[in-house]
Amino acid sequence: MLEIIQEYWLLLLIGEYPHGKLGGLAMTLIISFVSLIVTFPCAVLIALARTGKPGIIQSIANGFVHSVRAIPLLMLIFWAYFAVPMIIGFPIDAAFTLIVAIVIYQTAYLGEIIAAGITGLPKGQREAAAALGLGYIPTMFRIILPQAIFNVIPGIVNQLTTIIKESSLGSIIAVSELSYVMLQVNSNEVTKPLQIFGILAAVYFVLCFALSQATNWLERRISSRRTGQVVVEAVA
């Protein structure tokens, strides 16, 4: 195992960069981070639309969530990678395609988690904000979302680790992220799949575990400022 790491560590970390494309762990981190950063605000908007007044916006949001939930992520990736370029007439970068697919997919799931946080708050919170004369935007962004998001942190962490793991699907459309690089190493070495995929599993574990630990720490920090609230231990 050590000799594999010794031989391929640079490839694992940054792919063929600077002689070729950036890849490996760096690419996995970039895809995960960008997906995460873009997904979060999209999910908040979907959650607001789903929990808001019935109307055209809510119907669109409902349709979006129900459609995305009913199809596999892999199919979404195939669509974005093979079908969209045919429709628009020019090829799209594979990594970009992957990020778009993950964002669309995770927006539906993360949106549902945040929506659950919003509907789970006592009705009195919204009434109190209304009685003070606060409009919709300050009510949601100052009163409801800060509490709702805090209450569903464990669910959010689950989705964030899922994003990291889903970035491995990029290997199917030749995004040179960590799994893709390890597949290449495996075809070079042929006889050492146990070691190679062992390393791959360990790296994903470290990434996801570190993320859930970091969020646990953040959650404890926030809840120590909000003593008396129920502290929900992250299960992710």
Place this chain on the structure above:
Amino acid sequence: MIEFQNVSKWFGALQVLRDVNATVAKGTTTVLCGPSGSGKSTLIRTVNRLEPIQQGKITLAGLDIYAKDIDVNVLRSGIGFVFQQFNLFPHLSVVENVMLPLLRIRKQSRAQARPVAMQMLERVGLADKAHSLPADISGGQSQRVAIARSLILKPEVLVLDEPTSALDPEMVGEVLKLLRELSADGITMMCVTHEMGFAREVADRIWFLRNGTLTFDAEPTAFFSDDAHHDVRNFLSAVRKNH
């Protein structure tokens, strides 16, 4: 100041307010009482449009509050509203709860709003709890903070929905004391409560509701006299049994 004209309201098929006609004069305190489910909370919640009405008219200082050109948020910021369950925002400290309307509605800076909020907290006797979180103070203190928050925009009307019903008995006194002071200061107050001692002492008018109908509207002396409506007498004897 506040006038209810033929106000009726339904929750689906259930009529919860029936043709209510009544007036609250400026600077007076009106106590609403009646058995549970009588519509008293619903009635006061119509004053700031937390509950819409289906029939009738409510005017505040002569303005029809359901008129199309009324901005509901402006209307609400002119009416302090206090809930039975306090409804403080648990993620904000006591002073931040009180400051919030100044920051978000009056668009003041924190530097402008903080001293005003501190002054209000002093008035309700909680300046020393300014930086505590709602979870760290008692029920009575929470309700005083909620009252401070509802008064921070200097509303002309203060509406209270059973402000002491969720409190432990030993904390009721501190809230009622504050309400007595506010009433004496001349704010127009509507308060749903079962505290009959408070009603007798502070109210200018007492309204009694039963099944959504305002069956009795009188001064406290008439309300507590033996000549009061038999519904009122039955209610009072039931309340006394529990106290």
